[in-house]
Amino acid sequence: MTQTYTPHRPLRVAVIGSGPSGIFATEALLKQTDLPAQVDVYDRLPTPYGLVRYGVAPDHLTIKSVTRGFEKTLGDPRVRFLGNVEFGKDLTHEDALAHYDAVLYTVGASSDRRLGIPGEDLTGSMSATEFVAWYNGHPDAAAREMVLSASGVAVVGVGNVALDVSRILVKTAQELHESDIAAHALTALDASHVQDVWVLGRRGPAQAAFTTKELREFGELHAAEPVVKPQEIALTESEEAAITDNTKKKNVEVLRDFAAREAEGKSRRVHLRFLVSPVEILDDGQGRVGGLKVERNRLDENGNAVGTGEFEVLPVQMVLRSVGYRGVALPGVPFDEKRGVIANDEGRVAGRVGEYTAGWIKRGPSGVVGTNRKDATDTVAHLLTDAKDGRLPGAAHPTRDAVDALLAGKGVKVYSFHDWQVLDAHEIAEGQAQGRPRAKVVHREVMLGHRKA
Numbered sequence: 062m063t064q065t066y067t068p069h070r071p072l073r074v075a076v077i078g079s080g081p082s083g084i085f086a087t088e089a090l091l092k093q094t095d096l097p098a099q100v101d102v103y104d105r106l107p108t109p110y111g112l113v114r115y116g117v118a119p120d121h122l123t124i125k126s127v128t129r130g131f132e133k134t135l136g137d138p139r140v141r142f143l144g145n146v147e148f149g150k151d152l153t154h155e156d157a158l159a160h161y162d163a164v165l166y167t168v169g170a171s172s173d174r175r176l177g178i179p180g181e182d183l184t185g186s187m188s189a190t191e192f193v194a195w196y197n198g199h200p201d202a203a204a205r206e207m208v209l210s211a212s213g214v215a216v217v218g219v220g221n222v223a224l225d226v227s228r229i230l231v232k233t234a235q236e237l238h239e240s241d242i243a244a245h246a247l248t249a250l251d252a253s254h255v256q257d258v259w260v261l262g263r264r265g266p267a268q269a270a271f272t273t274k275e276l277r278e279f280g281e282l283h284a285a286e287p288v289v290k291p292q293e294i295a296l297t298e299s300e301e302a303a304i305t306d307n308t309k310k311k312n313v314e315v316l317r318d319f320a321a322r323e324a325e326g327k328s329r330r331v332h333l334r335f336l337v338s339p340v341e342i343l344d345d346g347q348g349r350v351g352g353l354k355v356e357r358n359r360l361d362e363n364g365n366a367v368g369t370g371e372f373e374v375l376p377v378q379m380v381l382r383s384v385g386y387r388g389v390a391l392p393g394v395p396f397d398e399k400r401g402v403i404a405n406d407e408g409r410v411a412g413r414v415g416e417y418t419a420g421w422i423k424r425g426p427s428g429v430v431g432t433n434r435k436d437a438t439d440t441v442a443h444l445l446t447d448a449k450d451g452r453l454p455g456a457a458h459p460t461r462d463a464v465d466a467l468l469a470g471k472g473v474k475v476y477s478f479h480d481w482q483v484l485d486a487h488e489i490a491e492g493q494a495q496g497r498p499r500a501k502v503v504h505r506e507v508m509l510g511h512r513k514a
């Protein structure tokens with residue numbers, strides 16, 4: 062029998078992951094007026110907003126203001142936030158299908174890509190993802206001991222994440238104080254010995270993935286200055302003419318400006334290097350990073366980096382690989398191992414009815430927060446078409462009470478949107494008392510202690 066959706070029996074959707082894609086998808090479900098819908102947004106963490114809280118750089122507060130719209134969405138009576146519920150454990154794939162007409166996976170990309178070079182597992186070599194999670198106070202990374210005794214750090218990759226971690230490494234405690242960086246990271250970074258950071262692009266300046274606003278910030282830091290080798294950003298006339306992308310054109314202009322600057326003698330330097338690939342992370346003899354061997358590249362006719370056989374060793378004691386995030390498979394959901402995404406056709410999960418995906422776990426880790434609005438809306442359009450055409454299988458237990466009973470029966474301590482509002486107000490008040498925008502609570506148990514009375 063085809064299910065009709067009414068205000069008494071609305072279309073019930075579970076959104077797994079409360080990052081930007083999950084919230085944009087929820088927003089799209091609320092905005093449409095064809096079908097009455099009820100949405101439960103899950104997150105394995107007590108806190109909502111995913112990468113906006115734990116990925117966006119702590120000093121990029123304007124980007125985070127997107128959460129004001131997110132609050133409206135999660136505060137809508139048709140929506141519930143169920144934090145501290147892990148998909149696959151607290152809510153299994155079967156549980157989700159039994160309680161919802163449609164399940165939409167928006168879990169992002171929580172892991173990272175590796176370089177595949179010798180020495181990658183030495184102490185002091187890690188992914189930018191881990192470093193970002195640490196300084197943003199992610200509960201899974203908060204306990205990590207970050208040794209910042211290195212005077213030289215290499216950051217591999219020239220995307221915006223590489224620029225974020227490099228900037229955080231060279232900002233002064235005073236600059237970081239104005240951000241919502243986790244207190245443990247502020248203390249560690251204040252005591253850090255970092256003097257030189259090498260940001261390494263395997264291709265040329267015209268191929269760098271970062272955006273101009275982020276690049277320009279290196280020219281405006283209190284204690285650090287950018288260093289660019291003119292010969293590494295030199296372009297032939299035809300290479301220059303081939304740059305059609307406006308951002309890339311502007312990037313080259315900013316890099317030229319940096320290269321032309323007189324050294325200011327600041328205590329920290331960010332070396333923006335191009336046409337170099339890491340080939341080996343060297344051991345200092347005690348299992349720690351003792352240097353990074355890089356090979357000089359040239360570009361072939363297709364714009365790919367090709368080694369020249371010329372090598373150089375950078376004096377670094379820490380290596381952060383920032384060569385892209387990678388999605389992690391969810392239990393019971395088809396996964397495309399090669400691409401690191403849920404196998405899907407325009408957001409419909411491959412071979413499944415009533416299961417959908419959006420955001421980085423659908424298309425891979427690219428684009429800014431706003432990119433996910435259209436991506437999520439596109440997936441929701443397919444979901445609604447399927448619902449209207451009677452293609453959804455229909456949930457066996459389509460009520461909030463049934464879900465609550467299921468989770469209570471498993472002893473899950475669900476963290477609601479109202480609970481989060483209590484924690485949010487606490488963090489902001491604590492922050493203000495310290496002259497900071499927010500003082501993040503980083504331990505899960507402490508978070509769970511802040512609840513609506």
Ligand code: NAP
Pocket residue numbers: 121176217218219220221222223225262263264268269270271275338339383384385386426427428429
């Ligand atoms: P990304 O933009 O995809 O950059 C990855 C970088 O890694 C590229 O420079 C890539 O070079 C390089 N790379 C890949 N494999 C490599 C290897 N084996 N050796 C050396 N270099 C390698 O990824 P991301 O920086 O993680 O950022 C992810 C997304 O989030 C992006 O869309 C980014 O714009 C966005 N983001 C935005 C902001 C912001 O708006 N402020 C902040 C952070 C992140 P090739 O081009 O040669 O492959």
